[in-house]
Amino acid sequence: MSEERKAPAVRSGRLEGRAGKAAERAFTALDQRLPAAEGGTLLRKVFPDHWSFLLGEIALYSFVVLLLTGVYLTFFFDPSMNESVYRGAYAPLHGVLATQAYSSTLRISFEVRGGLLIRQMHHWAALVFVAAVGAHMLRIFFTGAFRRPREGNWLIGVTLFQLAMLEGFCGYSLPDDLLSGTGLRTAATIIGSIPVVGTYLNFFAFGGAYPGHDFIPRLYVVHILLVPGALVGLITAHLILVVYLKHTHWGGPGRTNSNVVGAPMVPQFTAKTTGFFFMIFGLLAALGALAQVNPIWRYGPYRADQVSTDAQPDWYVGFLEGALRLMGPWETNVWGHTFMWNVLVPAVLLPAVLFVVLYLYPFFERWVTGDQAEHHLCDRPRNRPTRTAFGVAAITFYAVLLLAGGNDVIAYSLRVSVNSLTWLFRGAVFIAPPLAFAVTKRICLGLQAHDRDLLSEGEETGRVSQEVYGRIDEGRRPLPERRRYTLLLRDVPLPLQPAEDEPRPVPRRRRLRLVLSSWYYRDRVELPVGAAPPRPEVTAPPREPLTEREEGGSAGQ
Numbered sequence: 001m002s003e004e005r006k007a008p009a010v011r012s013g014r015l016e017g018r019a020g021k022a023a024e025r026a027f028t029a030l031d032q033r034l035p036a037a038e039g040g041t042l043l044r045k046v047f048p049d050h051w052s053f054l055l056g057e058i059a060l061y062s063f064v065v066l067l068l069t070g071v072y073l074t075f076f077f078d079p080s081m082n083e084s085v086y087r088g089a090y091a092p093l094h095g096v097l098a099t100q101a102y103s104s105t106l107r108i109s110f111e112v113r114g115g116l117l118i119r120q121m122h123h124w125a126a127l128v129f130v131a132a133v134g135a136h137m138l139r140i141f142f143t144g145a146f147r148r149p150r151e152g153n154w155l156i157g158v159t160l161f162q163l164a165m166l167e168g169f170c171g172y173s174l175p176d177d178l179l180s181g182t183g184l185r186t187a188a189t190i191i192g193s194i195p196v197v198g199t200y201l202n203f204f205a206f207g208g209a210y211p212g213h214d215f216i217p218r219l220y221v222v223h224i225l226l227v228p229g230a231l232v233g234l235i236t237a238h239l240i241l242v243v244y245l246k247h248t249h250w251g252g253p254g255r256t257n258s259n260v261v262g263a264p265m266v267p268q269f270t271a272k273t274t275g276f277f278f279m280i281f282g283l284l285a286a287l288g289a290l291a292q293v294n295p296i297w298r299y300g301p302y303r304a305d306q307v308s309t310d311a312q313p314d315w316y317v318g319f320l321e322g323a324l325r326l327m328g329p330w331e332t333n334v335w336g337h338t339f340m341w342n343v344l345v346p347a348v349l350l351p352a353v354l355f356v357v358l359y360l361y362p363f364f365e366r367w368v369t370g371d372q373a374e375h376h377l378c379d380r381p382r383n384r385p386t387r388t389a390f391g392v393a394a395i396t397f398y399a400v401l402l403l404a405g406g407n408d409v410i411a412y413s414l415r416v417s418v419n420s421l422t423w424l425f426r427g428a429v430f431i432a433p434p435l436a437f438a439v440t441k442r443i444c445l446g447l448q449a450h451d452r453d454l455l456s457e458g459e460e461t462g463r464v465s466q467e468v469y470g471r472i473d474e475g476r477r478p479l480p481e482r483r484r485y486t487l488l489l490r491d492v493p494l495p496l497q498p499a500e501d502e503p504r505p506v507p508r509r510r511r512l513r514l515v516l517s518s519w520y521y522r523d524r525v526e527l528p529v530g531a532a533p534p535r536p537e538v539t540a541p542p543r544e545p546l547t548e549r550e551e552g553g554s555a556g557q
């Protein structure tokens with residue numbers, strides 16, 4: 001090899017050596033001041049790959065878009081309830097008396113550069129954010145990712161879900177237009193329906209009789225400071241827990257309850273997730289540019305003596321609106337005080353019960369199962385028919401209420417009587433959820449039976465042959481090993497049984513637990529364990545919780 005060709009190699013070797021030493025010195029200096037070495041471990045954190053894990057990321061990135069667009073809007077929005085005659089760029093409203101909140105929203109829409117785009121992006125991001133949070137919560141529920149050790153993150157999550165809805169409702173109410181004002185009017189009535197303290201709370205919130213002059217400025221503080229602050233803090237805690245507890249993953253060869261298989265944080269996951277952020281940002285920008293949302297100039301400013309038909313809240317409040325519309329006109333007068341059951345039950349007690357059930361569900365299921373073990377593998381929903389059926393029944397209940405919240409629009413569009421429709425929904429709210437429960441459970445058991453057939457008879461080849469004697473045979477071939485393993489990797493508890501030495505008669509609480517456990521777990525399709533040797537079905541939980549998880553597996557699997 002000639003000298004000329006050797007020289008660059010020697011020089012680059014020296015440079016590399018110097019650069020390596022400089023990097024080492026810089027790293028040591030950094031490590032003396034910050035937990036840089038620990039950060040290295042963080043960079044190697046493993047994230048499993050599955051589309052359902054993107055739902056949380058959609059929630060996260062739409063929240064980032066909300067923050068970015070929201071900051072821009074604060075530069076121009078004036079949260080004042082002082083009224084003046086509108087003389088801005090939107091000529092059809094000239095001469096109308098409107099609050100500064102309403103006029104400044106019109107200014108953002110028609111006079112501020114890029115204002116309408118940013119306003120619409122902000123509104124779309126809010127709609128997507130709450131939808132993504134809801135969908136993410138459902139994925140956690142149906143895969144059992146709320147089980148030990150992630151109950152804490154479930155509790156944080158349920159709080160985040162409520163805060164997300166509250167944040168959306170506050171923002172929606174700020175422009176003080178006729179539609180959102182109608183929503184605030186409903187909110188004031190809901191607060192007022194709380195026995196004993198309702199009227200005081202109302203006066204406290206509105207600074208006197210509704211609507212007053214204080215509410216929009218107060219709502220503004222809640223919308224841009226208190227709730228976002230709580231959201232940022234809780235999302236940070238939520239993500240720290242995701243990293244600390246490590247992610248659940250779907251079972252398969254090499255993916256067990258004691259490892260986590262996926263791509264490392266740097267560079268694969270970071271590259272993918274950054275791209276994903278820009279996709280969400282682009283989608284929301286496209287929606288903001290192309291799809292009109294909340295055109296408040298068409299509704300006009302809020303006036304307490306006016307209300308329009310076709311008044312719909314944003315989708316996530318629709319279930320409450322529906323519950324209110326379905327409730328009968330029930331009130332009780334006691335010593336001159338009115339109990340407004342027609343508002344209290346659907347708009348205060350019902351959501352309170354729903355959220356208490358959500359908070360407690362992981363603990364309830366653990367009590368029914370008696371299962372104290374850690375779970376890091378996602379459940380296939382079909383393998384937990386009762387839980388899955390519960391989830392679908394709850395979604396059905398929610399869907400009926402949501403539809404009922406639009407009963408006027410549906411009645412108008414379909415040219416049917418709004419009263420008949422309301423009665424139909426009243427029936428459906430009681431009948432549809434149990435029906436959905438029964439059908440879902442049957443479907444889950446049917447899918448389990450399908451898994452059993454696949455394991456014992458193999459998968460269809462699509463070829464049908466006929467013997468010379470006339471017998472027709474559908475072609476089947478054994479399942480590939482990986483698939484058989486995945487199907488057999490299920491962890492389904494057996495119903496609890498009374499112990500031999502249990503005191504008789506069995507105490508009532510224990511009896512209830514045994515009955516619930518049997519109701520939860522007695523229906524199952526046994527898989528032909530012998531048909532596939534790799535791993536037997538786990539039929540009972542391990543008694544001791546697993547404490548250590550190795551973070552292993554190959555990247556990108």
Ligand code: HEM
Nearest residue numbers: 053056057059060137145150153154157158160161247248
């Ligand atoms: C502001 C709202 C929320 C954001 C930004 C958020 C974000 C995330 C992200 C990025 C992940 C990791 C990826 C994934 O599994 O999808 C995650 C995991 C998780 N989230 Fe959320 N989340 C939110 C609300 C919720 C809600 C409402 C719940 C449930 C009630 C919840 C429960 C969980 C749990 C238990 C995990 C761990 C899942 C696992 O390891 O498989 N989160 N979240």
